[in-house]
Amino acid sequence: MTPTRGDRKSWSGxxxxxxxxxxxxxxxxxxxxxxxxxxxxxxxxxxAGLQLKDVDGFATAASLExxxxxxxxxxxxxxxxxxxxxxxDSTDIGGAAPISQIGHAAAAIAAGLADVxxxxxxxxxxxxxxxxxxRTEAVxxxxxxxxxxxYGRTIPAAFGLAATRHMHEYGTKPEHLAQVAVTCRxxxxxxxxARFRHAITISDVLDGPMISTPFHRLDCCVVTDSxxxxxxxxxxxxxxxxxxxxxxxxxxxxxHQQWLNQAESFVSTPGLVSxxxxxxxxxxxxxxxxxxxxxxxxxxxPLLALxxxxxxxxxxxxxxxxxxxxxxxxxxxxxxxxxxxxxNHPGRRGIFTVIESVRQLRGEGPGTQIQGAEVALxxxxxxxxxxxxxxxxxx
Amino acid sequence: MTELDHxxxxxxxxxxxxxxxxxxxxxxxxxxxxxxxEAGHVQFYPRRHCRFCGETxxxxxxxxxxxxxxxxxxxxxxxxxxxxxxxxxVFAIVDLPEGPRVTANIVDIxxxxxxxxxxxEATFDDVVGELTLPQFKPASTGSGSNNSHLA
Numbered sequence: 388m389t390p391t392r393g394d395r396k397s398w399s400g401x402x403x404x405x406x407x408x409x410x411x412x413x414x415x416x417x418x419x420x421x422x423x424x425x426x427x428x429x430x431x432x433x434x435a436g437l438q439l440k441d442v443d444g445f446a447t448a449a450s451l452e453x454x455x456x457x458x459x460x461x462x463x464x465x466x467x468x469x470x471x472x473x474x475x476d477s478t479d480i481g482g483a484a485p486i487s488q489i490g491h492a493a494a495a496i497a498a499g500l501a502d503v504x505x506x507x508x509x510x511x512x513x514x515x516x517x518x519x520x521x522r523t524e525a526v527x528x529x530x531x532x533x534x535x536x537x538y539g540r541t542i543p544a545a546f547g548l549a550a551t552r553h554m555h556e557y558g559t560k561p562e563h564l565a566q567v568a569v570t571c572r573x574x575x576x577x578x579x580x581a582r583f584r585h586a587i588t589i590s591d592v593l594d595g596p597m598i599s600t601p602f603h604r605l606d607c608c609v610v611t612d613s614x615x616x617x618x619x620x621x622x623x624x625x626x627x628x629x630x631x632x633x634x635x636x637x638x639x640x641x642x643h644q645q646w647l648n649q650a651e652s653f654v655s656t657p658g659l660v661s662x663x664x665x666x667x668x669x670x671x672x673x674x675x676x677x678x679x680x681x682x683x684x685x686x687x688x689p690l691l692a693l694x695x696x697x698x699x700x701x702x703x704x705x706x707x708x709x710x711x712x713x714x715x716x717x718x719x720x721x722x723x724x725x726x727x728x729x730x731n732h733p734g735r736r737g738i739f740t741v742i743e744s745v746r747q748l749r750g751e752g753p754g755t756q757i758q759g760a761e762v763a764l765x766x767x768x769x770x771x772x773x774x775x776x777x778x779x780x781x782x
Numbered sequence: 783m784t785e786l787d788h789x790x791x792x793x794x795x796x797x798x799x800x801x802x803x804x805x806x807x808x809x810x811x812x813x814x815x816x817x818x819x820e821a822g823h824v825q826f827y828p829r830r831h832c833r834f835c836g837e838t839x840x841x842x843x844x845x846x847x848x849x850x851x852x853x854x855x856x857x858x859x860x861x862x863x864x865x866x867x868x869x870x871x872v873f874a875i876v877d878l879p880e881g882p883r884v885t886a887n888i889v890d891i892x893x894x895x896x897x898x899x900x901x902x903e904a905t906f907d908d909v910v911g912e913l914t915l916p917q918f919k920p921a922s923t924g925s926g927s928n929n930s931h932l933a
Contacts, residue, residue: 518861524794533796534827535885537915539857539865544873547855555853555898599873600856647875648826648885653853 398497399668403625403632404489404780406435406618407742411580413731415612416514420455421467423509427616428468435618436629437503444474444495444504444619446488448735451479452522453515464507474501480642481769482682484508485615485738486776490638492619502620509614510733535646543599543607543685545771549653550601550687556654557702561601564686565592566708568605568728571683574715575725578754582609583729592686606686608727608736615738617745633745636671636762637779639664645773654702657775658695658766665764665777666697673697676779677760678747679719680740682767683726689713692766696777715755723747724754737767741778748782792864795911802828804842810914812906814845816880826882847904849876849918852883856893872896876918890919 408430410423424447432438445468449460456463461477474495476488485508492504512519519542520527527536553559569589575581587605595603625632641657641664644650666672673696681692690704698719699707707713713721722728724743727736744763746752765778798806805828808815817840818824819832824843831838854874860866872888874896888896889905902918909915 520861524862528794529797529799531827533798533802536794537796537910538885538887539793539860539862539868539871539873540885541857541859541861541873543859544855544857548853548873548875551855552853552898597856597858599858646827646885648883650875650883653875 398493399636400634401497401622402493402635403622404617404745405620405625405628405632406431407745408434409615409742410613412613413582413611414513420509420511423614424507425468427614428505428507431616431618439469441503442470442505443472444501445472446476446506448477448479448484452517452519453510453512480774482735483737483767483769483774483776484735486767486778487640493635496621504619505616507616508735508738511612512610512733513612531646543602546685546687547599547602552653559705561593562589563705563708564606565589567686567689568592570713571722571726571728574723574754575729578725578730581725581730582611602685608684608732611731611733613731613733615742617741631749633748634781636781637665637669640776642774656691656695656772658692661775661777662696665779669779675762676764677762678757679721679764680743681721682736682740683722683728688768720757723752740765740767744780793910796913806913809916814847814904814916816843816845816882818843824881845878845880849878849902851898851900852877853898854896886918889917
C-alpha cells in the first residue's frame with residue numbers, strides 16, 4: 388500500500404524486526420563500549436541472516452558517559468563497525484532514544500529511505516569510573532541548568548520526588564514500589580544472564596539502605612556493562628528471514644521538559660502522549676497487550692507507565708500491582724526478563740524493552756515466557772520524566 | 783548552625799550569562815526575581831521570550847519569597863563530590879504563589895520533617911563562589927514572609 392502523506396497508520400504492519408541480540412555481558416572491565424556494540428550488531432545481523440554489507444541504515448546514541456563516543460557518535464560507531472550508512476539517526480532523548488530511533492527507522496523504511504536499518508546501543512556503566520553527568524555538568528551550569536544543578540539533583544532524587552508526590556496525591560505505598568522489584572526479580576530467576584537472580588521479598592527491599600526517598604537500594608536499577616541491537620526491514624523482506632519476524636504496529640514519542648522546575652506534572656509523563664499515539668497508529672487498546680516491557684530505572688517508573696499508558700486509572704497503579712496485575716499470571720505481565728531492576732541496565736534500557744518484546748513474541752523469553760503472547764508493548768522514559776517513546780509489536 | 787556551614791567551593795556553581803545576570807544580582811541582594819510578559823504570564827527561569835506565548839516584551843517581577851513544597855526527595859547518597867558532606871539533604875520543587883516553580887534545597891530543618899504542602903520562605907544565606915543561591919526554609923509563624931523583598 389502506498390503511504391499517504393500525513394497518514395501515520397500507513398506504515399503500521401509494513402515494517403518488521405528480523406533480528407535481535409542482547410549481550411550476555413554484565414560486568415566487563417577493560418571492554419570498550421564500541422566492542423560491545425560490535426558484538427551486538429553482528430549478533431543481531433546473524434539472527435536476521437544478514438551481514439554488515441547488507442546494512443544501509445544505522446542509529447545509535449553513544450555520546451554520554453560510559454558510552455564511548457563524543458557528539459559525532461553515530462559516525463564514529465559506523466566507522467568502527469565498518470559501514471557507511473545512507474540513513475542515519477542519533478536522536479538522543481535519554482533512555483528512550485533506542486525506541487525513538489526504531490520508530491524513525493520504521494518510517495524511513497516505509498518511505499523507501501532505507502532497506503536494512505540496525506539500531507544498537509552499549510555502555511560500560513558498571514566498569515566506567517566517570518560519573519553520570521560529569522561530562523555535561525559544565526555546560527549545564529552555563530545554561531538553564533544553573534537554576535537546578537547547584538542544588539544537588541541526582542537521578543534517584545529526581546524520580547524520588549515524583550514518587551513522593553504520587554504517594555501524597557494517591558496514597559501509593561513503599562510496599563507497592565517494592566512489589567515491582569520483587570516481580571522483576573521473580574522474572575529474572577530463570578534468565579541465565581540476569582545481573583541478579585536470587586529471590587527477594589518486600590521486606591528485603593524496604594529494609595535496605597535508603598538512596599533517595601522513597602527509594603531504597605533495591606528500588607533502583609542495576610548498573611551493568613552491556614548492550615543490544617535490533618535489525619529492521621520491510622515486512623516483505625523479513626518474510627524470508629531465518630526466524631519469525633515481528634511486525635511493528637505502532638509508535639509514539641513525546642518530549643516535555645529537561646529541568647524539573649519546568650515540569651507541569653510529577654504524576655504524569657510524556658507517556659500519556661507517546662502511548663496514545665502508538666495505540667492510535669496500531670488501532671489497538673491497552674486491553675490488547677499481552678506482555679509489556681516498561682522501563683524500570685526504579686520501581687516507580689513502571690507505576691507511572693501503567694497509568695500513562697492506560698493499563699489502569701491515574702493513581703491506581705499501586706493497587707494494580709498489589710493485586711498481582713504485573714506478575715506473570717496477572718492482567719499485564721511486565722519486565723519478563725527481569726528488567727532494569729534485576730537483569731540489565733547499562734544506561735539506555737529502551738533497546739532491551741524492544742529486544743525482550745521480540746523474544747516474547749517468538750517464544751524465546753530468557754526469564755519468564757508469557758505463553759501465547761501475540762501483542763507486546765515496549766515503553767521507555769528518557770532523562771527524568773523528560774521524554775517517552777512507546778512501541779507496539781505483533782507476532 | 784545549619785548544614786550550610788560547610789565549604790561550598792566544591793558544589794556545582796552557576797555561570798551567569800547576560801540573560802541571567804539580573805537574577806543572580808538580585809539574589810545577592812536577597813530577592814527572588816521572575817519575569818512577566820505583556821500578556822500576564824509569569825515565568826521562571828529567565829528567558830528573552832515568554833515560554834507560554836512567545837512575547838518578547840518582558841518585565842521583572844520580584845517574588846514575595848513565600849512558597850509551598852510541591853514535592854521533594856531526601857538524598858542519602860550524593861552523586862557529586864560537593865554534596866557528600868551535606869548528606870542527607872533535601873532536593874525540592876517549591877511552588878511560588880506567583881505561578882512558577884523553582885528548584886531548591888529545604889534548609890534549617892531536619893530533612894525527615896519536610897513534607898509536601900509545607901509552607902516555606904526564601905532565604906539568601908547560601909553563598910557559592912561569588913553568587914548567592916536562593917534556598918527555602920520553613921516559613922516563620924504568622925505572615926510567613928521575610929522583609930528582604932521590600933522595595
